[in-house]
Amino acid sequence: MKFEFMIFSFILFFMSMVVFFKTTNIIIMLMGIELMVNALNIAIANLVWIKYSFFPPVWVMIIFAITAAEAAIGLALIIVIAKRMKTLDVKKLSNIKEIFK
């Protein structure tokens, strides 16, 4: 286990979490989520040093796949929102059911 990688993942996670909570732009929020997942991925990939097994890399792959799918859905939603509401500010998107009217 490389401890510095662990620290790195930890710091990255909290930084992206702060981004996620502080920003009001949906795209940046999505980026924050992606970064959080990536931080998690680093931590999981790091586990390979603890126990020499295939599981951590497999998890990482699975998480990559999920992140990719999630990003695709998220971006599609963002495009719809941008088209319909002409804004990407979450504070103005407080009534989500209006988006899909």
Place this chain on the structure above:
Amino acid sequence: MTSSSLVRWIVFAPLAGFIINFLFSRFIKKYLVSIIASLAVLLSFVFSCILFFRLKAMPSDTAISDVVFNWMNITNLNINIAFVFDRLSAIMSLVVSGVSFLIHIYSIGYMDDDSDFKRFFSYLNLFVFFMLVLVLANNILLLFVGWEGVGLCSYLLIGFWYENINNSKAGKKAFITNRVGDAFFIAGMVVIYYILSSNGFYNLDFNTINSNVSLFYNTSIFGVSSLTLIAILLFIGATGKSAQFPLYVWLPDAMAGPTPVSALIHAATMVTAGVYLVARLIPVYSASVSALNFILYISAFTAIFSAIIAITQRDIKKILAYSTISQLGYMFMGVAGGIYIGGIFHLVTHAFFKALMFLSAGAVIHALSNEQDIFNMGSLNKKLKNIFIVMGVGWLSISGFPFLSGYFSKDFIIENLYLSGHKGIWLVAVVTAFLTAFYMTRMFNIAFIKESKKELHPHRPTSVMTIPLYILAILAIISGFFINGFISFAGVNRTEEFLPLTVKYTPVVLSLLGIICGFVLTVDRISDFLSTSLSWLHKIVYDKFYVDEIYDFLIIRPLGWISKTTFNIIDRVIIDRTLVEGTARAFYQGGRVSAISQNGNAQIYAVYMLFGTAIILLVYLSSVPLLNLIYWIYSNIVFAFTEIMKYI
């Protein structure tokens, strides 16, 4: 004791008629329903006749019994569905089925233009079934089944024209008043069962009760001889059904039903059930002097009280109803004073002439298109001659005109009251006889003989209505002559005793005087003078001594107040507002409060998620002992610190 399965068919024939008419009335034509109903009752009359002649050939203390099946057999209680056809129930079942048959025939004409013709006949058949169960029952529990059943049918038929709310109110009043009596009846049965079962008799047969009077005599409950207790409890039960003093109020209102119902149920058969009950348990009653005196006082008071009320009434059916109450008082006096069979004989003759009067009144009402006020009638002697004649027979009969049936039966009761030593009761009975003659003459004179103020155009009744009237009129004339045969058939030995001539002829003279008074006092000038000079008295009597108002004040209003209060407090406030609505409101308010958090801001949601995760983590970690947790955090920090220090 012989047994014959024919007895059960007396009872089941009307039941079969009821089942056919009630279940399949849609598929049967209108008149076929009435024919089935009448035939069913005729069948039970024929069976009664067959058994009557069979019984007549047997010694007087034997009876024909019929055990249908075992109803209940619990450890200490064994009750059969069993019927007994002895001398008393023979008389009763003949009267019930015979009069019912005539009234069924009459109803075909009376109810002809009614839309609920079929329902009416199925109810009538059900009534006859229950009445015959009551009359032929072998044990007091089965009698109670019939007792309740006739009460039910009475309720159904009083409220037969339920579109008018007053009719259904009258039905409810009859039913509820009867419930009061029934509660006492049940209490009496419980006492009987308690005494009998503690002495090893595990049934409630009349035979068992009547042959173990000494058991009741020797035990006491609450300091009262249980014999007296039973007798009085059952008599109070009978006052409900037979409309005696405290509980008579339902009978005048029961006239809301169709007139054949008033004739059948509220004059001839059902209301006599209480008299029958006392006669059935006469060994019990005759052993208790105080119970007999109780009955005598109550019934004598009822007789004179309702006779006074009847004097001022205007509604022809109300007059007849109060007259029925008064005559029921006579029956109880007859049963309780002296020879009980006198009361039963009066029951029979009363069934004939009162049914006759009710049906004639019904014919008049029908002919005048539902006119019931006697002051709106008049000069019917020319327009409805046949009704006038049969009504006249009924009138003379109930007034005690010599050699008609009412004369014999009433005289017999009055003489026996004198002979048994109840001089005060005798006086009341004689005065009531005078009053009876008076108010009946008044009604007859005003409704039939006097010139009518309005022009009336009665339509003549059809022969299906008049033929039963003729038969009843003949019965009302001749039935009195069978008094000696009747008494010997009932197995009672009557000894001719000397009566002073004044005592013997007082009732007749007073009855004739009453008839004369009835004619004299209804002359317009005299009646106007009397009603103006005694207007306050007239008002009190016309308003029935305010008994209904007293009931209203003493019982109905307090009950209503209590129920309204408990309704408002327990139902409305505690159950409805607090428990039911309170639950809903709590969830609603809780929802409103928690809905504040759901404001649609995605960032806030993200914060919730963070807190949620934190809480899950905390819960997970809280399963770890606290010291271990602190050590774990501490060691991690130290480890991280040393690792970091390596790079610096």
